[in-house]
Amino acid sequence: MSKDLIIGIVVSVALHSTIYFFSFKNAPPKRAAAVKEEVVQFEMPPLEEEKVEEVEELNEETIENVMAPPSLVDVPSVVPVDAFVQQLTPPPPPGLTPSKGAITIPVTKPGANFGRGISNLFNIGDLDQQPVARVRQAPTYPYDMRRAGINGSVVVEFIISTEGDVIQTQVVRSSHREFEMPALQAVQKWKFKPGRRRGQVVNVRASQLLEFNATE
Secondary structure (H helix, E strand, O other): OOHHHHHHHHHHHHHHHHHHHHHHHHOOOOOOOOOOOOOOOOOOOOOOOOOOOOOOOOOOOOOOOOOOOOOOOOOOOOOOHHHHOOOOOOOOOOOOOOOOOOOOOOOOOOOOOOOOOOOOEEEHHHOOEOOEEEEOOOOOOOHHHHHHOOOEEEEEEEEEOOOOEEEEEEEEEEOOHHHHHHHHHHHOOOEEEOEEEOOEEEEEEEEEEEEEOOOO
16 A cells, blocks of 8 residues: 555544544533332231230139137146056965966976986986086076066976987976076076996986076
């Protein structure tokens, strides 16, 4: 392209630009389209009337007085001091006949039907070696007799077997009958080393005095 042609095109463009600029600058401004705002109103639902709660008046009922059942009056009773003291029955005097309902312990004479049917039976004096006690239990003191401070004694006759056991017992004499049963029960539990005669163990008849002392 020639230089003159190029210059002509540039000048033409510049000229058109200048005309367009001034024509746009002097043109009156366009008004902005008016914006119409529409307000939508919603219908509110009808308000419900508040219900007034009616308070029922309390009926005043007349309360009848109910009488309590009668009760016994707790009156303390006077208890005498001697109500807790058990009176002791004194032992019967000698020669008094006991009642028919009383329990009695038979007292036989020494040698009367005692040891009958037992063979090889000897007295203490006939032995070469006398029995030796291994277990000797003391008799039980009767509570009433100890409380009353009554002392006494019992003579018990018994037979010692060849095994050293007491197989028969009887009361020879006693100061009070209350001591006889405890004495017999104690002797029946005794154990001995058997007595011997001529080197052989034999059955032995023996006797023992048992004393009851309340102070011991």
